[in-house]
Amino acid sequence: MEISSKYKPQEIEDKWYQHWLKKQYFRSLPDERKPYTIVMPPPNVTGVLHMGHMLNNTIQDILIRRARMQGFNACWVPGTDHASIATEAKVVALLKEKGIDKKDITREEFLCHAWDWTEKHGGIILQQLKKIGASCDWERTCFTMDDSLSESVIDIFIDLYRKGKIYRGVRMVNWDPKALTAVSDEEVIYREIQSKLYYVRYQIEGCENEYITIATTRPETILGDTAVCVHPEDERYSHLKGKRVIIPLVNRSVPLIFDEYVDKEFGTGALKITPAHDINDYNLGIKHQLESINIFNDNGTLNESAQLLVGEERFQARKNIIPLLEKAGNLVKIEDYVNKVGFSERTDEVIEPKLSQQWFCNMDDMAKPALEVVMNNDIQFFPDKVKNTYAHWMENVKDWCISRQLWWGHRIPAYYLPNNEIMVAKTKEEALAMTQEKFPSQSFGIDDLQQDEDVLDTWFSSWLWPISVFDG
Numbered sequence: 001m002e003i004s005s006k007y008k009p010q011e012i013e014d015k016w017y018q019h020w021l022k023k024q025y026f027r028s029l030p031d032e033r034k035p036y037t038i039v040m041p042p043p044n045v046t047g048v049l050h051m052g053h054m055l056n057n058t059i060q061d062i063l064i065r066r067a068r069m070q071g072f073n074a075c076w077v078p079g080t081d082h083a084s085i086a087t088e089a090k091v092v093a094l095l096k097e098k099g100i101d102k103k104d105i106t107r108e109e110f111l112c113h114a115w116d117w118t119e120k121h122g123g124i125i126l127q128q129l130k131k132i133g134a135s136c137d138w139e140r141t142c143f144t145m146d147d148s149l150s151e152s153v154i155d156i157f158i159d160l161y162r163k164g165k166i167y168r169g170v171r172m173v174n175w176d177p178k179a180l181t182a183v184s185d186e187e188v189i190y191r192e193i194q195s196k197l198y199y200v201r202y203q204i205e206g207c208e209n210e211y212i213t214i215a216t217t218r219p220e221t222i223l224g225d226t227a228v229c230v231h232p233e234d235e236r237y238s239h240l241k242g243k244r245v246i247i248p249l250v251n252r253s254v255p256l257i258f259d260e261y262v263d264k265e266f267g268t269g270a271l272k273i274t275p276a277h278d279i280n281d282y283n284l285g286i287k288h289q290l291e292s293i294n295i296f297n298d299n300g301t302l303n304e305s306a307q308l309l310v311g312e313e314r315f316q317a318r319k320n321i322i323p324l325l326e327k328a329g330n331l332v333k334i335e336d337y338v339n340k341v342g343f344s345e346r347t348d349e350v351i352e353p354k355l356s357q358q359w360f361c362n363m364d365d366m367a368k369p370a371l372e373v374v375m376n377n378d379i380q381f382f383p384d385k386v387k388n389t390y391a392h393w394m395e396n397v398k399d400w401c402i403s404r405q406l407w408w409g410h411r412i413p414a415y416y417l418p419n420n421e422i423m424v425a426k427t428k429e430e431a432l433a434m435t436q437e438k439f440p441s442q443s444f445g446i447d448d449l450q451q452d453e454d455v456l457d458t459w460f461s462s463w464l465w466p467i468s469v470f471d472g
Contacts, residue, residue, distance in 0.1 A: 017133060026135045028075035036072035038064050039466045040136065042144060044083035045122040046090055053125070054132070061134050068135070076135060077469050079142035080122060084409040084458045085179055085187070085346040091117050091408065107407050107453075114408045118145075142469045144461040145410075152468035153410045153461045154426055161414075161424045165362050166402070168414075168422070172282045173401050175354035177300030177314075178347040181405035182358055184457065188342040188351050197337035198322070199268065200330050202228055205244040205253055212237065212245060212256070213332055215267025217339055218277075219325065220317040223250055223306040224295040227273040229284060232258040234269050248330040249321075250307050257288050276355050294355055314352070359403035359412060359454070367394040402457045409455030416450045423449070 068074040173182040201211035230237040275285030275292040295306035309317040325331040342351040371394035415431040425431035
């Protein structure tokens, strides 16, 4: 037999990989052998292999092949994640190329396009994994939107809701004005940008020639201010206790409050407070019982509550408010300033902190056992020092915003009644039965129930992945 003078990886690797698959060397079925299982962290269905995938999957492949040679029943489960925001963005862009706007079609029509896109493009990353020789049990390939996995997601939502672990409420969220949805903290990328620091003076109410000057990078949010805050030990402002100030341009009278949160050394030591558009201001607003005025529409334009520049895009409003402040005699000076700004990982849009009604998962009770099993070494991390990072995460966990204002994903199984009651159930029919049992004197019918329009955060299915892939 003639041996080629050059190694041809396409021929050799494809030949032997097909041989491995034909012989089912990677297939795993339960038997008397000790199991050794790896569940692949599911890559996004929109994705293609990058160096992070290569590193992670190479390590997994080494571990599973070693276990297989040691006689374990080695099972490596592959699959993909439906990636709500990323996939929806791809489909929206595709439709736009065809002259179709998402808002002009029904949810059902959009989901047809999404499934078509997923079936056409969604398997690329798995085929690439086969090309690099990944020894997965491909007959076990899963997708987070598979019927059995979707059922697990809905069942867990209902179970946690009935246990009081899931609730609906108004909280400050990271809002993406382009995707028109809330996003998680992990989906916000912070970058240092060259910005401006605007010094603006607010008149002390009842004092014609006395002002207090604040410094802000977001002068457009002045229209939503409901207080000015200074440090209680800042002697420059001690004489102003009990006073009120007038918000420039809109002439709103608001309290001057004192709180140790304020950094006396930053700017003038006086802080404008906009509870509806900054997480720290929001917390101060709760503490001091301040009014909250939302001046932005979901798309980042100014709404009627702003009173001025209504309908203008937020960054255009930032430019246009400066001459108004200058004309009114409130603009003191402008300085160059470098600050960190959050951008949406998916759309690259500047994130807008926003008060929004969402669904949340209470994390306190979940974090405690998750921390305990690591600290007592039931679960071990390598290297051991990362336990400290993990402990910091678990000890500082916040309630998780699990709802997303999207169509692609697991739709929240909550049904709203005309009397403002909410029924959480697996199907509309089950929700109706619950309704009729709870309100027998009211003749509610199936058409009276309206399902929540939102879907669950992609991670609500991903966190169940190691269990749901085994019909858990």
